[in-house]
């Protein structure tokens with residue numbers, strides 16, 4: 001492999017990151033070199049990178065992808081990237097989009113590989129997940145673990161059910177804060193996102209996601225009370241009719257102990273009996 005750009009030298013040329021703008025740049029070469037390998041099984045012909053900063057990851061993505069599109073909100077880093085990677089821009093391998101990843105139109109990419117800005121990582125993840133494209137994404141470690149958690153894990157919750165509605169989610173590597181400059185306060189983790197249909201049928205996706213959100217606001221109550229107490233969030237006109245339609249054993253469980261497919265069963269009963277508004 002050709003020598004990749006030194007991340008510290010890129011930061012010296014581009015300017016240091018400002019933590020107030022979510023700018024924690026990866027400086028550990030081994031982590032940077034490994035990230036594209038987690039996307040080896042994906043179609044890497046057009047990679048989308050959200051938040052490129054001084055471009056250390058961009059450099060590694062250009063080595064394996066036919067095309068890379070980066071979205072960078074900071075105008076100084078966007079113009080630095082255009083200069084630093086002028087050859088790749090000129091031959092069409094790199095497109096630099098200056099703007100907010102929550103607002104710009106996304107290109108027709110094949111997979112996303114990104115070290116996300118943490119304050120917007122949840123919103124960006126839930127912009128990418130419904131696109132049904134594979135991804136390798138860096139999050140705060142705790143967030144990554146909640147995304148990937150199974151029903152028996154302590155970290156299991158609304159985030160696990162909603163993220164796994166769209167894809168298989170696995171934590172492929174935890175990354176210590178020392179791998180960044182400036183260092184964040186907490187550790188990070190890389191998550192691999194492999195889109196697939198859920199193992200259950202959902203007729204009305206928006207209602208299902210609202211219903212899951214509603215029940216998890218009462219994760220330690222039993223399902224009976226959680227359904228009764230959250231009709232304003234799940235928009236149910238008749239929550240009592242749902243309680244009557246649900247099996248007694250299930251009503252005694254807690255939302256935090258229900259597998260995604262059980263949420264789907266409950267949501268179907270709620271949609272059929274609860275007069276969703």
Ligand SMILES: C[S@@+](CC[C@H](N)C(=O)[O-])C[C@H]1O[C@@H](n2cnc3c(N)ncnc32)[C@H](O)[C@@H]1O
Pocket residue numbers: 021022023024025026027050051052053054055056057058071072073074077099100101102114115116117118120
């Ligand atoms: C955690 S840094 C990652 C930088 C680089 N990819 C790396 O790994 O070193 C996140 C980057 O996202 C940019 N950013 C922050 N909010 C953004 C947003 N809403 N849309 C696009 N980029 C954003 C920041 O300016 C920063 O360059």
